[in-house]
C-alpha cells in the first residue's frame with residue numbers, strides 16, 4: 001500500500017527549529033533520500049580559502065565534458081566567491097574527517113583560511129587558483145559555466161561548472177568497487193526523518209556510510225540473480 005501525499009504541509013508537522021520549513025521543503029524530511037556529502041572550496045576576496053560543507057550536488061556529463069552541478073543558498077560566502085572568481089573545487093572527505101567538515105561551518109569568518117582553521121591542509125590546484133583540500137581522496141577543479149535560480153523567488157541557485165582537472169588518491173585507485181568504497185568512506189547526508197502521517201520526527205540529521213556493495217553481475221556480464229533469455 002502506498003500513501004499518496006498532497007503538496008500541502010499537514011498542520012501537525014511541527015518545526016523542531018525556527019523556520020525549518022521555510023528554509024527547506026517539509027517534503028525533504030519526508031522523502032529523506034540521502035545525498036553524498038562534499039566540501040566546496042572557493043577563494044575569498046582577500047585570497048583566503050573558504051570551505052563549505054554541501055550535499056545538494058551531482059556530477060555528470062559526456063566524453064571529456066564532465067560537469068559539476070551544485071545548489072547554493074544565496075547569502076552564503078560560496079555564492080559570492082563563485083560569482084567573483086568563476087571557479088570552485090569539489091573535495092570528497094572521508095568519514096573519519098567528519099568533525100573537521102562540520103568545523104568549516106563554525107570557522108566561517110572572512111579573516112580566516114577555513115581549510116586550515118578547520119584542521120585540514122591545503123593543496124595547490126592545477127587549473128584554478130582555489131586550493132584543494134589535501135586529505136580529500138577525490139578533488140575536482142571546476143570552472144563556472146552558468147548559474148540560475150531553482151525557480152522564480154527561490155533562494156536556492158544552481159551553479160554548473162565544467163570539471164577542468166581531477167586528482168584521485170592512490171588508496172582508491174582500484175577496479176574493485178568494494179575496496180574503493182571501503183577506502184573512500186564517503187558520507188551521505190540523512191535528513192532527520194519525519195513521519196508524514198502523524199508528524200513524529202527523529203530530529204537531527206545523521207550521516208550514512210556504505211557498508212555493503214552487492215555484486216549483481218556474473219563475471220561473464222550476465223545478471224547474477226536472473227538470466228536474460
Ligand SMILES: Cc1cc2nc3c(=O)[nH]c(=O)nc-3n(C[C@H](O)[C@H](O)[C@H](O)COP(=O)(O)O)c2cc1C
Pocket residue numbers: 037050051052053054055056057071072073075076077078079104105106108189
Ligand atoms: C550536511 C550538510 C549539508 C549541507 N549542504 C549544503 C548545500 O548543498 N548547499 C548549501 O548552500 N549549503 C549547504 N549546507 C550549509 C552550509 O554548509 C553552511 O551554510 C556553510 O556554513 C556556508 O558556508 P559559506 O558561507 O562559507 O559559503 C549544508 C550543511 C550541512 C551540515
